Amino acid sequence: MRTREAKLPDAERIHELISVYSGDGTLLPRTFAEICENVRDFVVLVRDRRIIGCGALHLYGQHLAEIRSITVDPAEQGSGGGKRLVKALLDQAKKHRVTCICLFTRKPEFFSQLGFAVAQREDLPDKIHKDCCVCPRFHFCDEVAMVRGELPKFAILPEPTRWLVKLQV
Ligand SMILES: CC(C)(COP(=O)(O)OP(=O)(O)OC[C@H]1O[C@@H](n2cnc3c(N)ncnc32)[C@H](O)[C@@H]1OP(=O)(O)O)[C@@H](O)C(=O)NCCC(=O)NCCS
DSSP: OEEEEOOGGGHHHHHHHHHHHHTTTSSOOOOHHHHHHTGGGEEEEEETTEEEEEEEEEEEETTEEEEEEEEEOGGGTTSSHHHHHHHHHHHHHHHTTOSEEEEEESOHHHHHTTTOEEOOGGGOHHHHHHTGGGOTTGGGOOOEEEEEEOOOSEEEOOTTSOSEEEOOO
């Protein structure tokens, strides 16, 4: 079992893997087009030349990146693949010198073993602005925000909002 950076021909399989868990809300649904567009964010888990898992690292800036869409084929879980994917994404974050990695999950126990600690959603405005604001579950979100590293001291938001927002520390 090994991980590698994803390529465009992997997009269909990545879409399939994410779809298994997006119906019940475990993972955010990702369209095929979205996966193609962001395929360079993805790492895949391969065994015997078959893709059995995937995960993505979305870069907001050097102050913050987010682990997203992490999943292992149900038939292949419990063999260390999930852990490998997280480590590969953390390596990517290190390569880009990102100081804080966040994620939103309903499985905090899995990520706490990998050095993530529970955080407040409000500490991560980049993420709130990107996804939460348009999420139908915004007011009754049951996901736990987690971070690894130093909490961001600012956020980079797209126009027309001021692009750089300093946070209270
Ligand atoms: C979460 C997930 C990626 C883990 O993948 P996996 O290949 O089964 O995980 P691993 O085999 O690497 O497990 C690593 C460790 O985490 C533990 N673990 C695995 N899934 C867990 C869970 N749901 N809750 C708590 N601990 C978990 C394992 O027991 C193992 O512990 P150990 O090292 O002490 O034996 C996989 O269960 C999955 O795809 N789930 C559906 C999608 C999902 O929930 N994604 C994460 C939400 S954002």
